[in-house]
Amino acid sequence: MTFFEEKSISKAKQDFPNIVREAANGFESITTNFKSSNSGNVSIISTDIFEEILDRAFKFNPVVEKDPDGNGYTISIEELLIHGDAPTLFDALKDLAENLMDYAQDYLTRIDFFRQIENRKEHYPYLRRIVKHKDINQVMEVIAECHTDLQQVILKQSQKG
């Protein structure tokens, strides 16, 4: 028994309602365009499973740098070539979240362009995690998920109201 039988596009078209039902139950279907050697395979999987994989495998690792003269903070995510800065740690995180939301929206809008760019093509999974959030507070929490100091600063700010 093979789990990953590749279906042609015409077969997938015929079976599509069934494929969607199976995907919702956790099964993956792979579709291949047998008429074109240039197009890769396409997997149809549950969005919940896809997002679970991204959430587990693509964690953000923000780096905080405090200005030695006390003028503010820079927070960067080096793997995405992006940063935010401000006089306070909370506002620097907010600035980074705004920049990240802006980049994610641009990236997902022009994904065919960015996927061809050597120093950008690997950014997709991280930005896909960001783009599903409309609320900047949720984006800040995602960025801070592996950084205790940033989690503390979000908590303090929420307690202030």
Next chain:
Amino acid sequence: MPYRFTTGDLKTIAKRLGLQKINANKWNGADIKGNFWQTYIHNHGDGAQILPGTAKQQAKQMGFKDMEDMYDFLINSKRKR
């Protein structure tokens, strides 16, 4: 040696690299090797000092090896990327 940059310095560098100002803070563009460079420059006035941590990130975001490399580009007006 600690390198200090102003907002005006960063705008000059971005322009010389051919980056375009996309919105209030975002500058981006491509180089001849096909890399895409993008950075964010807050508009606090051209004389405003940039935080060293921010300048370090901006250097990487515009394709420089480090801040020293970006400073060398700034003072050497004949230098190409």
